[in-house]
Amino acid sequence: MKKLNFGCGTRYVPGWTNIDFHGEGTHVQRVNLLAGFPFPHRSFDGVYSSHVLEHFAPQQGSFLVKESNRVLKSGGTLRTVVPDLEATCREYLRILALDDCDQEKAKLYNWVKIELLDQLVRTTGGGEMGSLVRSLADRGDQRMMEYVRSRIESDLGKVPSRQGVGSRMAKITPGKVMTKLTYGYLGLVKSLIPKNLQTMVWSGASIGEKHRWMYDRYGLKLLMKECGFADAHFMAFNESSIPGFCDDHLDSNIDGKPYKNVSIYCEAMKP
Secondary structure, three states: OOEEEEOOOOOOOOOOEEEEOOOOOOOOEEOOHHHOOOOOOOOEEEEEEEOOHHHOOHHHHHHHHHHHHHHEEEEEEEEEEEEEHHHHHHHHHHHHOOOOOOOOHHHHHHHHHHHHHHHHHOOOOOHHHHHHHHHHHHHOOHHHHHHHHHHOOOOOOOOOOOOOHHHHHHOOOHHHHHHHHHHHHHHHHHHOOOHHHHHHHOOOOOOOOOOOOOEOHHHHHHHHHHOOOEEEEEOOOOOOOOOOHHHHOOOEOOOOOEOOOOEEEEEEEOO
16 A cells, blocks of 8 residues: 655654655655645555644645545545544533632643643744643652643653764754754844744744644534545544554554544545
8 A cells, every 4th residue: 555644743654655844864755745745646545644734724734635635546545633622622611610629720720721722822832831841840740740641642751862963963964954044044034023022923933833723523524525535534543444554553652552642533535
């Protein structure tokens, strides 16, 4: 089978065609997704994206789904994973309904507002979410950290291993150099804006970090239908109609836990 993983970031496996705005060595092709996928019609049996669509405006998200339809063969499957807006809203309402005397309510309330809103409005890398996670780690609040992990991902807060200068230098690619230069240029442009206005007109969050839209099951099903797909349905993180998909551990960690929590797993077929 020929399978496409678009917006893959650093999560990819051999046997797939992996594309992203930022290339990762020889494993990921550097592609401007909004210029269209650089593949002919009916090239793939399966197309996959995880936590990608929410980083684009609705019209851009629709374009990416239509591109997925274009490059899929008839009978092919599009698997789309996005954060679950409905589940987050239900958690928000659950916490609001707690008794005000509940000692945990304020902490839970502070988190769920961040979960719902921070990635939509943040103007700095990591936003309020990053600040809160660091604060919990510094305080050693394991109970709250476990709750936050259950809302995002199981390896949240793990400290990456240190790499020597040689290892870092070996990973430098022309694409990464261009990315650094681009962000350097944007930083110079930002410096021309008065500091007290910068957060109003400029986002310091990196490309692919901010959420620009959110989806629930009903909205995702409507989107699939509008883009020409049929039989959109939902399943667990470790289920798929794409042969061998679960063996690649794209939606799960090696320990069998989901890679991302509070997510929707939607598969739709091209007629």
